[in-house]
Amino acid sequence: MKLYYVPAACSLAPHIVINELGLNVQLVKVDYKTHKTEDGRDFYEISPFGYIPLLELDDGTLLREGPAIVQYLADLKPEADLVPINGTFDRYRLQEWLSFLTSEIHKGFIPLIYARLAGTYGTETAKPKLEQRYSWINEQLAERDYLMGHYTVADAYLYSLTQWGQAQWLAPTYQTNIHFDDLGNLKAWYLRMRERPAVRKALDIEELK
Ligand SMILES: N[C@@H](CCC(=O)N[C@@H](CS)C(=O)NCC(=O)O)C(=O)O
Numbered sequence: 001m002k003l004y005y006v007p008a009a010c011s012l013a014p015h016i017v018i019n020e021l022g023l024n025v026q027l028v029k030v031d032y033k034t035h036k037t038e039d040g041r042d043f044y045e046i047s048p049f050g051y052i053p054l055l056e057l058d059d060g061t062l063l064r065e066g067p068a069i070v071q072y073l074a075d076l077k078p079e080a081d082l083v084p085i086n087g088t089f090d091r092y093r094l095q096e097w098l099s100f101l102t103s104e105i106h107k108g109f110i111p112l113i114y115a116r117l118a119g120t121y122g123t124e125t126a127k128p129k130l131e132q133r134y135s136w137i138n139e140q141l142a143e144r145d146y147l148m149g150h151y152t153v154a155d156a157y158l159y160s161l162t163q164w165g166q167a168q169w170l171a172p173t174y175q176t177n178i179h180f181d182d183l184g185n186l187k188a189w190y191l192r193m194r195e196r197p198a199v200r201k202a203l204d205i206e207e208l209k
Helices: 012-021 066-076 089-118 123-140 153-162 184-195 197-205
Strands: 002-005 026-029 054-056 062-064
Touching: 002 012, 012 066, 054 066, 062 066, 066 089, 089 123, 123 184, 153 184, 184 197
Parallel strands: 002 026
Antiparallel strands: 002 054, 054 062
């Protein structure tokens, strides 16, 4: 396995877990600014958003997202007890913590870090990244009706976030300066979601359009 990392970044977490477990993982350093790996590859060609951590399994399978990576690694050696067993309530408690850390703490820091790196407030750095991620989601939805192929909680999560942007076909809430008009697959998915009675019911209760 390989772990792509940037020193002192959030990839430190899987790095620590690897060490805790004594796993034989090759560390591949990525330059934060140039997005080149230390062996000269363009990191964007390996991972669509150019961010770390990224785990590459021996068969070439890639796993993104720190919370998923640390759980995958820890599940390789359950006897080390770094994660509660799958299916137990404690496992959900752990996932509660990981989700809290990724969305409330980690992403809370990002505008502050962007502001320091960019020299201005973070929106001019954050906006193109968000647009690029939505463009990628739009590509995924070309091949499937829902994010996982079938409808899951992830679609409900994406619906709640998407209404923060703007498009002619969208019933906007906060109207942030992110535009989805060119994303046809996202539009089809959004309209599909709005057909669902559970979505309609929630919109009605929350007095949303
Ligand atoms: N959703 C990702 C975000 C990872 C992330 O924010 N990585 C930062 C370093 S802590 C990064 O590589 N940023 C470089 C970039 O976005 O170009 C995760 O939770 O693993």
